[in-house]
Amino acid sequence: MPELPEVETVRRGLAALVTGKIIDHVTVTLGRIIRTPDDVERFKMMLAGQRIDSVDRRGKYLLLGVGPYTLVSHLRMEGRYGLYRGEDPVEIHTHVIFHFTDGTELRYKDVRQFGTMDLVPRGDFTALPGLHALGPEPLDELFTVDVLRSQVRKKRSGKMKMLLLDQTFVAGLGNIYVDEVLYLSRLHPEAQVTDLTEKQVQRLHGAIVDVLSRSVELGGSSIKSYVNGYGQEGGMQHQLRVYGMENTPCPACGTLIEKTRIGGRGTHFCPTCQPPQGRA
DNA sequence: CGTGTCACCTGACAGC
């Protein structure tokens, strides 16, 4: 489900819905979701009585400030949150429920059960390598062409598709937006990182910022099941140029969009606008 | 270090 724009949309919803609420107690019906601490009972004890005082995001991670802790939540493929009244029937695939003192509940649902929660000392992410080693935040004003260039120059080899999926390179891109960014940059997904020209680095920077910021504005892409904290779909799926558009004409040149498999991930591109040699 | 494969799960869908 979620890449940066979807997680940011969820974050905004949660910030409005649960900031200031006090957790009375927590119910966990699928212990696997809770990674830290390793004892689920301890997880529940630590959260009882705490107030949610912030909802932030880093890359694809949601960061809830709860008393002396940060609750780090990763939705992986299909995790989603919703605010319910206590008397609302609990839907299938609900695995964690935060019961608030006002009678409402924040529920975490996850069909594929891939999502994770880690409760760590506030701001201390050293025990979470995936979060700790995250690359620059692409919608931060500090993410300049210079920053992107230095990230690119760190790489000795590799294909563009793999580079953009690497969360230590730039945080928050996933399979949808990587394909969209490569299309807008006119780069073939198998182009070699080391072959990037200065001009291509600049185009890449512009494409990353453009695609992600447009998607955040539209509330993300709803491809299958994604909805925000209010249960609403996003609007970015209607603006995707190549993802999921195989065998339809490229909006720029009319060539049929192709779908292949690179690094095990479905990869969509226009063979004309994104030639293998990567000139233009 | 890079890359390919698999595993973690369930559900949707195509094809037989």
Add this chain to the structure above:
DNA sequence: TGCTGTCAGGTGACAC
């Protein structure tokens, strides 16, 4: 109808 195989927005472990 039902079976089988494939695929899905992510990441981490593992083998070369």
